[in-house]
Amino acid sequence: YNIHPSEKLIQAFRKKPYQGCCPIQAEFLFIGLDANYAYDIEEQKIFPKVIEYHKDAISFWKKYNVHHPFLLDGYKGDGRKYHKEFSKIRLTCEDSSRISFIELLHLPTTGRNNLRNTDLDKNHLKYIHQAIVSQYTKAVFISDAVFRLMKKTSTFSWMQDAREIEGYSLKVFHETSPLIYKHLHFSTYGKFQAQKEKEMKAIHMIISKI
Known part of the structure; x- marks a missing residue:
């Protein structure tokens, strides 16, 4: 895998190895494989806002009325489609203290990555586990690719x-508290678009009911 060359971005992840609110305090966790950024992001005008987001994502959402800086004008590169599709779940800044994004890989990346369980940091996986079993967590959402990699680790062998x-529109990996739901990756398109949009409506209903 390719660790992002931006030292400022790496430092942001070392301080907060997640996006959104603190995973331990979140009600809803969206777990991904890796946090992917444009290779030249430091050269883009949007970069100061990316750092601002990583310092305080809750305030960022309320200030700019978007859940992620990739949705602001000026960003070009990987990750934009994911967050543009995620926005179709129709959450608002009122949800900013309830939503957390955390990836299995603990550092930001660039380019396409084929992760293996040996790439993952055990302490970071323990942190994710703590977030999943936190008293605040109501539901967790992961794709099948994320599940397969999690399953290969001793930390998540119980899944x-x-x-x-x-009664559930989404399949589940874990049906007791917290519920762990399966969904298509938000960057999925083409023949799976209709299924993905159906799932996003289900996610909206799950979050809005709690």
Whole structure:
């Protein structure tokens, strides 16, 4: 995998290895593989806002009325499509203290990555586990690719294959508190677009009901 060359971005992740609110205090966790950024992000005008976001994502959402700086004018590169699609879940800045994004890899990356469980930091995985079992956590959302990698680690060997549960639009990997839901990656497009949009509506309903 390719660690991002920006030392400022790496330092931001070392201080807060997540995006959004603190995972331990979040009600809803969105777990991904790695946090991907444009290679030249330091040269883009948006970069100061990216650092501002990493310092205080809750205030950022309320100030700019978007959940992530990639949605502001001026950013070009990886990650924009993911967050543009995520915004279709129709959350608002009132949800800013409830939502956290955390990735299995603890550092920011650039380019496409084929992660293996040996790439992952055990302490970071323990941190993710603490967030999942936190008293605040109501639901966790992961894609199948994330599940497969989590399952290969000893930290998450307890997770089960996704299955349908009566009354739920999304399949679940874990059906007792917290519920761990399966969804298509938000960057998915083409023939899976309709299914993804159906799932995003289900995620909206889950979050809005709590």
